[in-house]
Amino acid sequence: MNVAFMPDEAQSHAGGIGVGHVPDQDARPQSNNKRSLHILCIDDDELFRKIINQCLTRFEHRVTVAPGGKVGLELFRAATEENQPYEVVITDLCMPDIDGNRVVRTIKAESPKTPVIMMTGRGTFLEGDGEAALPVDAVVAKPPCMQELNDLVLRIVRPAVL
16 A cells, blocks of 8 residues: 655654555454544445445444445535544545545535545546645555555544543
């Protein structure tokens, strides 16, 4: 998995993580951290949604998947209104209804402290002409190594205050 942290994160986290793979069904989570997070994953690829849901659930996270940006934003807002906000959002860059750029900008405008991870199979991170850099917390190449994605999610979500 290639991870590019955005400038704010680059100082607090080490550089990239090596290229990985999607684990097979029998792969067991290796993380010692048992923290369970409320995660929203937005991706138009049905197979990828199933894989990421299965894998992150095996790490004991509570995962909700959305088939596109419109539904993802609706789920994000509903969870916030119900006082059960997502602790992290993982979104694809290229989606047909509302793309990842717009998803990120909307989420950060409504909830600036919610960490957002952008995933892309394109190998590059695209910005529109004249647009400011996206306020994402990390960019991850598809397909990710699920162990490394779990580690990243745990690292960018600040621990709850006890």
